[in-house]
Amino acid sequence: MKSYFSSERIRLRAMEPEDLEVMYAMENDPLTWDVTNFTVPYSKFVLKQYIENSECDMFADRQLRMMIVRSEDDVVVGTIDITEFVPMHSRGEVGIAIRREYQGNGYAKEALNLLCDYAFGFLHLKQLIVHIATDNEASMRLFESCGFVPCGLLKEWWCTGGTFKDVALLQRLR
Incomplete structure (x- = not known):
């Protein structure tokens, strides 16, 4: 039977309490704030509550976050999300973050x-x-290689370091 959550090298799993330190480091990396809409650091308390209160049910939470775990040693290499889930329209927005040392x-x-x-x-x-800054060539290649196609351009959509960036909107249809 096919597993939706594992490949040869990785597996996706629900968040666990022991993921707190990794999530704390990832969420508080200012280099990623330009694509997250976050303007202040997260506290460990807030992240602990997020992990504890998540039902890991996309229909209840309106989002799904899974940890990306390397199979060979169980190291968390990143996170992948579906956010902005709208059941009525059967759609969601994808987000992915890989820890710098595993990119x-x-x-x-x-x-x-x-x-x-x-x-x-x-x-x-x-x-x-997915929304991707047009100058983020690696992310554009990643999503296009997985079947996402550009369908729109949002001019000066994200402000990073006082500069406004254009953002491409890509979608993948079933």
């Missing part, structure tokens, strides 16, 4: 393919979207 190893592509298989094959979503 460039193909983990993001494997995780994104697993998430898409789950979203379309099991949850029967109609579409997934």
Whole structure:
């Protein structure tokens, strides 16, 4: 039977209390704030509550966050999310973050393919979207390689370091 949550090198799993330190470090990395809409650091208390209160049910939480875990040693290499889930329209927005020391190893592509298989094959979503700064060539390549196609351009959408950036909207339809 096909597993929606594992490939040869990684597996996706629900958040666990022991993920607090990794999530704290990732969420409080100012280099990622330009794509998250966060303006202040998260406290460990807030993240602990988030982990504890998540039902890990996309229909209840209106979002799904899963940890990307390397199979060979159980190291958390990143997170992948479906946010802005709208059941009525059968769509959600994808977000992915790979810890800096694990970037460039193909983990993001494997995780994104697993998430898409789950979203379309099991949850029967109609579409997934993603917002990507047009100068983020690596993310553009990643999402396009996983079947996402550009469908719009948002001019001066994100402000980073006092400069406004254009953002591409990509979508993948079932």
